[in-house]
Structure formats: C-alpha cells, structure tokens
Amino acid sequence: MPDTETDPAGPPTSAVAVRLGAFLALLATVAGLGWGAGRVANPPLPVPDLPTPSVLGTGGHAGTGEHAGEGR
Amino acid sequence: MTAAPADHDPALRDRVRVCALLTAPVVLLATVPPWQFTHWQWVSLALAAPVAVWGALPLHRTALAHLRHAATTADTLVSAAVLVAFGWSLYALLLGGAGPPGHTHPPGAAPVWSGAGGAIHLAAGATVTTVVLAGRQAEALARSRSGAAPPQRVPADRIGDRSVPAALVLAAATGGFWLGAGAGTGGALGAMVAVLVVACPCAPGLAAPAALLVGVSRGAPPGIATADPGSGVTPVDALRLGGRIHATVRGSLGWAVAWHVVALPVAAAGLLDPLAAAAVMLLSCVSVVGNSLVVRRVAPAALVQPTG
Numbered sequence: 001m002p003d004t005e006t007d008p009a010g011p012p013t014s015a016v017a018v019r020l021g022a023f024l025a026l027l028a029t030v031a032g033l034g035w036g037a038g039r040v041a042n043p044p045l046p047v048p049d050l051p052t053p054s055v056l057g058t059g060g061h062a063g064t065g066e067h068a069g070e071g072r
Numbered sequence: 073m074t075a076a077p078a079d080h081d082p083a084l085r086d087r088v089r090v091c092a093l094l095t096a097p098v099v100l101l102a103t104v105p106p107w108q109f110t111h112w113q114w115v116s117l118a119l120a121a122p123v124a125v126w127g128a129l130p131l132h133r134t135a136l137a138h139l140r141h142a143a144t145t146a147d148t149l150v151s152a153a154v155l156v157a158f159g160w161s162l163y164a165l166l167l168g169g170a171g172p173p174g175h176t177h178p179p180g181a182a183p184v185w186s187g188a189g190g191a192i193h194l195a196a197g198a199t200v201t202t203v204v205l206a207g208r209q210a211e212a213l214a215r216s217r218s219g220a221a222p223p224q225r226v227p228a229d230r231i232g233d234r235s236v237p238a239a240l241v242l243a244a245a246t247g248g249f250w251l252g253a254g255a256g257t258g259g260a261l262g263a264m265v266a267v268l269v270v271a272c273p274c275a276p277g278l279a280a281p282a283a284l285l286v287g288v289s290r291g292a293p294p295g296i297a298t299a300d301p302g303s304g305v306t307p308v309d310a311l312r313l314g315g316r317i318h319a320t321v322r323g324s325l326g327w328a329v330a331w332h333v334v335a336l337p338v339a340a341a342g343l344l345d346p347l348a349a350a351a352v353m354l355l356s357c358v359s360v361v362g363n364s365l366v367v368r369r370v371a372p373a374a375l376v377q378p379t380g
Contacts, residue, residue, distance in 0.1 A: 011141065019142035023237070030241050031248035038252025 102195035157197035196346035214281035239271030275356035279324035
C-alpha cells in the first residue's frame with residue numbers, strides 16, 4: 001500500500017484506477033453475496049395471486065394461485 | 073529544544089468546539105422522543121449538516137487523497153460512515169417518510185427492523201465526526217506537549233492499513249444481507265453505518281497519544297518522552313517514564329481492540345443502532361483515556377527516582 005506522505009506522486013493513474021475498480025467490484029460482489037444470503041435466510045413471503053378486478057363486470061381473472069377459484 | 077512548542081492546532085480546536093456545540097442538541101433530539109417537536113427533524117438536519125460537511129471536511133479530504141492513491145485509512149471509514157448516514161437521512165427527509173410534521177424516531181433496540189423508511193441517522197454521523205475530531209485534537213496536543221516530532225503517519229492510520237479494507241468488505245456484506253432479508257434500505261444502511269463506526273480504529277489510535285499526553289503533563293519538561301537533551305532530564309528517567317507509557321498503551325490497545333471485537337458482530341447482526349455504535353466508539357475512547365490516567369500516578373515516581 002503506498003504511503004502518501006513519503007510518496008506524494010503515488011502509483012500511475014491507470015494502476016490506481018485498476019486497483020480501485022477491483023476493490024469496488026469486490027465490494028459489489030460481497031454485497032451481492034450478502035443480499036443472496038439475506039434472501040435465503042429470510043425469503044420474501046409469496047405474493048397471493050388475487051383475482052384481477054374487471055371494469056366489465058364481476059368476473060375478472062380468477063388467478064391461478066392459492067386463492068384461485070375463491071371469487072367464483 | 074528549549075522553547076516550549078506551540079500549542080495544538082487552534083483551527084482544529086475551534087472545529088471540535090463548533091461540532092460539539094452543534095452535535096449535542098442533535099443527539100438530545102434523537103434520543104429523547106418527548107423532545108421531538110413538530111419539525112425537530114429539520115432542525116436536526118440544519119444542525120448536523122455543517123458537522124457532516126464542514127466539520128468532517130478534513131476527514132473527507134484525507135480519505136479522498138488516499139483513494140487517489142488506491143489506499144484506505146481510518147478516515148475512509150469515518151468519511152464513508154458520515155456520508156452514508158447523512159446521505160440516507162437527507163433522502164429520507166426529502167423523499168422518504170421522515171419529512172412530514174410530527175414524525176418521531178424512537179431509538180430502537182432492533183434498528184434494522186424499526187421504521188426503516190423513516191429512520192434518520194443524523195445524530196450518529198455528527199457524533200462520529202465530533203469524536204474523531206476530538207481524538208485528532210488530543211493527538212496534536214500530545215505531540216506538541218511531549219515535544220515529539222510529528223510522526224510520518226499517525227498510529228490510527230497504521231492500524232487502519234490492516235483493518236479498513238476488511239471493515240469495508242464487512243460493511244458491504246452487512247448492508248447486502250439486510251437488504252436481501254427485507255429490512256429495507258434505511259435499516260440495511262443503518263446496520264452498514266454501525267459496522268463502519270464500530271470498526272473505526274479511533275480508540276486504538278488514541279491509546280498512544282493519550283498515555284503520552286498524561287505522562288508528560290505531570291510537570292515534566294517538554295522533550296522528556298523523547299529523551300530530548302534540552303529537557304534537562306536524564307535518558308534513564310525518560311526511559312522509565314517511557315516504559316510506563318508503553319505498558320499503558322499496550323493495556324489500552326488490548327481493551328480497545330477487545331471492545332471493538334465484541335461490538336462488531338453485534339453491529340453486523342443489526343442489533344446496534346448507528347447512534348449506539350457512535351456511543352460505543354465514544355465509550356471506547358473514554359476508556360482509553362481513563363486507562364491512560366494510570367500514567368498520572370506513576371509518572372512523578374519515575375521522575376524522582378535516583379538515576380544511579
């Protein structure tokens with residue numbers, strides 16, 4: 001790791017960009033892995049497939065989920 | 073060296089005082105719900121904004137200067153914590169659910185799940201800034217009082233070389249985890265800020281300056297801690313005092329590191345409010361200073377003992 005006190009010039013700009021990009025990519029990857037672990041640890045509740053309201057009448061789409069057929 | 077060195081940086085001293093004055097009411101408003109009047113959150117924003125922007129400017133500058141060299145330092149953690157805390161609070165106030173009149177923000181025991189949409193972390197960002205700046209002032213004071221030459225890099229930076237990248241990775245993982253677990257953006261960012269704050273090596277960086285400052289404040293002439301020939305004290309005396317200071321620094325470092333090792337998983341588990349994390353940082357610094365007072369008792373004995 002460069003010492004900015006003793007090496008004011010530092011490494012070349014391209015090398016800095018590559019190292020910063022690699023570290024940011026690492027952070028993004030770790031955050032993504034954490035997000036995946038969070039989804040596994042606490043999966044979101046399933047969204048019920050409720051009947052779709054219809055402007056033409058009371059029929060509507062009955063859906064196919066756990067509430068299928070309840071509106072009929 | 074015969075002339076007493078100049079006192080610590082007056083600009084830094086003024087910055088610490090202004091930040092402390094602005095931070096105190098923000099913390100009170102955030103921690104005492106009955107005092108949260110109708111538009112308290114906007115008053116908190118007006119008080120905390122100068123602290124996060126102007127007060128923390130030296131920390132932001134140092135972090136940016138190191139980033140330009142693809143390096144990180146303890147200031148990187150503090151700067152990131154302050155920017156995330158302040159940025160999220162600004163978003164929550166302007167576009168989220170924290171802006172309407174009458175909004176309250178009780179300090180939650182489980183912050184990840186408490187009011188994710190309306191949580192603001194202004195007090196945490198302001199407190200962290202003030203504590204870190206006060207620590208820097210103590211370091212500058214210790215250097216000027218002891219007559220020690222300014223080190224090329226402060227101790228906190230040397231500690232940060234090893235721990236800062238790991239802390240940033242842990243903070244990213246923490247934020248991602250709680251976002252994936254459905255805690256909401258405010259809760260996830262709050263946990264991330266708590267990790268950044270707890271991981272900041274502020275107290276370990278304060279261990280050496282605090283012990284040095286206490287050691288040389290017992291009537292010892294400037295330069296004793298560095299065995300300066302102009303101090304009028306023999307090198308043996310200086311070595312005795314130095315030994316006491318060294319032992320104290322080791323003790324302080326042990327306590328500070330243990331304190332952080334315990335608090336870090338608690339913060340990552342989402343059980344530590346960002347303001348509570350800032351309080352942990354403050355208590356850790358206070359414990360280091362308290363431990364350094366041991367030198368106050370032994371320093372005179374070290375100075376009066378016959379040197380043979």
